[in-house]
Amino acid sequence: MTPINENFGKLPGSYLFSTVAKKVAAYAAAHPEAKIIRLGIGDVTQPLVPAVIKALHAAVDEMGRAETFRGYAPDLGYSFLREAIAENDFKARGCDISSDEIFVSDGAKSDSANIQELFGADAVIAVCDPVYPVYVDSNAMAGRCGEYDTEAGRWTRVIYMPTTAENGFVPELPKETPDLIYLCSPNNPTGTALRKNELQKFVDYANEVGAVILFDAAYEAYIEEADVPHSIYECEGAKTCAIELRSFSKNAGFTGLRLGFTVVPKELVRGGASLHAMWARRHGTKFNGAPYIVQRAGLAVYTPEGKAEIREQIAAYKKNAAIIRDGLTAAGYTVFGGVNSPYLWLKTPEGMSSWEFFDWLLETVHIVGTPGSGFGPSGEGYFRLTAFGSLENSVEAMERIRKARV
Numbered sequence: 001m002t003p004i005n006e007n008f009g010k011l012p013g014s015y016l017f018s019t020v021a022k023k024v025a026a027y028a029a030a031h032p033e034a035k036i037i038r039l040g041i042g043d044v045t046q047p048l049v050p051a052v053i054k055a056l057h058a059a060v061d062e063m064g065r066a067e068t069f070r071g072y073a074p075d076l077g078y079s080f081l082r083e084a085i086a087e088n089d090f091k092a093r094g095c096d097i098s099s100d101e102i103f104v105s106d107g108a109k110s111d112s113a114n115i116q117e118l119f120g121a122d123a124v125i126a127v128c129d130p131v132y133p134v135y136v137d138s139n140a141m142a143g144r145c146g147e148y149d150t151e152a153g154r155w156t157r158v159i160y161m162p163t164t165a166e167n168g169f170v171p172e173l174p175k176e177t178p179d180l181i182y183l184c185s186p187n188n189p190t191g192t193a194l195r196k197n198e199l200q201k202f203v204d205y206a207n208e209v210g211a212v213i214l215f216d217a218a219y220e221a222y223i224e225e226a227d228v229p230h231s232i233y234e235c236e237g238a239k240t241c242a243i244e245l246r247s248f249s250k251n252a253g254f255t256g257l258r259l260g261f262t263v264v265p266k267e268l269v270r271g272g273a274s275l276h277a278m279w280a281r282r283h284g285t286k287f288n289g290a291p292y293i294v295q296r297a298g299l300a301v302y303t304p305e306g307k308a309e310i311r312e313q314i315a316a317y318k319k320n321a322a323i324i325r326d327g328l329t330a331a332g333y334t335v336f337g338g339v340n341s342p343y344l345w346l347k348t349p350e351g352m353s354s355w356e357f358f359d360w361l362l363e364t365v366h367i368v369g370t371p372g373s374g375f376g377p378s379g380e381g382y383f384r385l386t387a388f389g390s391l392e393n394s395v396e397a398m399e400r401i402r403k404a405r406v
């Protein structure tokens with residue numbers, strides 16, 4: 001018999017958003033009259049901005065002419081995009097990151113799942129709890145998480161850092177020493193964000209114990225408060241302990257186009273090996289580069305027109321976030337997030353479990369959200385809504401919730 005990767009058999013159920021999608025599809029099939037409002041998966045709904053569309057058209061035309069046709073993209077990304085990223089996302093914020101420390105990819109989901117390949121099979125991971133499920137599931141597939149305890153909803157070999165209302169959504173430093181620390185700020189799923197001093201504490205700790213921080217900044221474009229860092233490299237010493245993952249999905253609506261990048265500083269060395277060189281080797285072997293037309297579209301995001309158009313788009317999602325936050329608060333819910341983030345994180349009412357509230361919301365007011373317990377044991381009793389719907393749907397959803405308070 002061909003041996004298989006038995007770690008897959010340890011994973012609980014299906015991927016969180018697939019489970020939600022299946023439940024919703026079954027409900028919709030049984031209740032075709034229900035006007036379902038989807039505020040579950042964090043998928044954007046506004047079309048790509050004109051500057052991006054223009055760049056896509058121009059790049060498609062280039063691909064249709066022999067003189068400008070492009071084959072394989074450079075596997076680490078075209079320099080025009082890597083330079084624009086270094087300039088706009090880092091140098092403009094005072095972070096000393098150079099273009100050759102930037103690795104362009106097809107999105108932050110794949111990078112955040114693949115980055116664990118750089119580390120040993122016995123590396124111990126620490127995650128915030130609740131957490132974006134990709135970090136844990138990808139490590140579980142690699143056999144790093146031990147066994148899944150179904151009753152407790154947790155893996156035996158993962159350090160969970162509770163991130164709840166009780167600690168103001170700021171995780172404490174782990175008591176046992178991890179090798180890898182996953183942090184996401186602004187946070188998915190809680191919608192809260194770490195302040196600079198809070199993030200600096202993790203950077204200092206990682207440097208002290210020799211851990212590596214995998215910092216997911218996919219939602220940085222939603223930051224509005226001045227003391228919330230946009231990049232971990234705003235913290236002193238981060239270049240010797242942190243890798244940063246970025247996405248074009250949530251800031252520029254690229255969920256369907258696919259583009260992201262990862263920053264691996266050259267100073268980041270563990271076990272005598274350069275993680276930058278290792279990621280370059282991995283990228284070169286397993287990836288043939290993001291498509292030229294998509295990288296051109298990415299470049300358009302950094303043009304003056306692109307920046308202005310995208311700012312408007314984000315402002316619209318943030319307006320939805322405010323509507324949802326105010327609507328839930330007025331309906332008597334306790335709500336977090338939604339200020340530096342497109343996610344709202346609410347306490348389920350009347351001691352309902354996250355999945356009970358999911359069913360109630362779907363069946364009573366036909367609104368889809370994501371149960372907090374799907375993101376980890378400390379997510380139980382919480383629920384996530386996204387601001388990525390339309391203005392009309394956000395308003396309508398709050399109207400329905402107000403009328404039907406549990």
Ligand code: MLT
Pocket residue numbers: 040041042043109132188
């Ligand atoms: C989410 O809903 O958490 C995200 O959309 C998932 C993702 O970005 O992969």
